[in-house]
Amino acid sequence: MIDVRHLSHSFGPHPALQDCSFHLSRGEVLFLTGPSGAGKSTLLRLLFADLPLQRGEAVVAGFPLSKIRAAQVPLLRRQVSMVFQDFKILPLRTVYDNIVLPLQVRGMDKTHADRRVLAAARAVELENKLESSCVDISGGEQQRVAVARALVVNPRILLADEPTGNMDPELALQIMDIFKKFQNYGTTLIIATHSPELILRNPRARILRLDQGMITQANWPGAILNKFSSAVPLAAYGGGARHDSTEERDG
């Protein structure tokens, strides 16, 4: 599903990501942690083809991103959904308009799309706000709009950048449970977060810790540690390494 090899990225002279390698199979969930500025968003945006690849290779949903053409990017994004740290929703439109957007883009008819939007809105507890304009709802609600928009298409891969950052802990855990359901149906997830509670909620999860753009800790052997990495396993987060067997399923 996701195969990252020696991926590096820099903004001007400033390196944001250095020599990252890891592999994720279908239905696996990866938590990306690390301090602010560690490169989490950069890594996710690279995998979403929102930034051009500079060095290394990443294969996402079968698309080798170093060779992807502009015309293929929409095809990639029909398999991969992303929740952005800054939401990227249309402020002047209603909650409904925002959530239905990816379905409209795919040409889905209205009745079918409406049902899906309602289901996604229920999952994030926004079913009563569907007609509200997005400028009139709170930050946490806007974030839920972004999550619902990402989920409404049943993506094969979900990249979520701090998807619960503006929510209270209870709602955040609820969103995590929704993600877990998608995982059970085979969606591959990468979730960037600062919150250990969310990670602990999912003991089977893989965990990567980034520091200054480098993978410094990982809890499973599928992540290739490099010279920057610490040998210390992520024992504190629980033993994700028990579940290596899932890797063989990948094609």
Add this chain to the structure above:
Amino acid sequence: MRVFFRLCKQALQDVTLNPWAQLLTLAAVTLMAFLVGIFLMAIITLDHQLGVIKGETIFQVYWRPGVEQNLIAGQWRQLRLLPGFAHIQTYTPLEALQELEGRIGRNSSSRNFPFLNENNPLPATALITFTPEAEDYERWLTETTSYLARLEGVERVSSTPLRDELGQAWRTVNSYVLRPIILFLTLILGLVVGNTVRLAMLSKSQEVEILQLVGAFDWYIRIPMLVIGGLQGLVGSALALFLLRFIHLQIEQILNFPPILMEIQFLNLQTIVLMLALPTLLGIVGGWVGIKR
């Protein structure tokens, strides 16, 4: 095709999301088209005015005094058949005399020169105006002059090709200048419209970005932009043309008095088509380049 119409409908509905920005763009397009239209109207009126006198050559023909008036009247009818004939103004000796008397004393009549009625010294004259074809003008001039001079009883022929020189000059310049000016101005109009639309599209850049993020294909994003851009160009210049026509109806005759005698002309069909087509086309182009990948 269904998606296409849905996108167009969507695009039109989106106009209501941001009506002021759209209205301002439209107003800019309309005003620009209006200005260009006024300028073109002035040029076309000027061209028409020069066209009215262009090619006019006037001959003054004097007959010998005492030539039989019946003969002359027959010749006057014949003259109307000459190539390029426009109109003729004739004076019999008597009419010439009365004209002369009229100039000397307003309320006088032939009583001033009663002795001349019997023995009128004035010749019959005719003022003939021609609008000859442009080609072979020189040959036409010599042929017509000699024809008139050889008429029975004609004493003298003088012509005033002078007025034609301006017309001739304009005719040579016209084809080099007028069309390029019209083309140039409508092109400027189109470019300004295109750029205005392009800038207006920048206000949609957030929407474009988000559509790209949720997996929209390029054409899906572009079609509404092209439709809106083209419509703004078309509606804006059409509004300007209606406004121009309305104003034209008010001022058409205001200069039409002697000695100016100038009828203000409306734009010709070709220019109208250009003024509609180029802004529409470049509005579409503006909608296209307004989206960067």
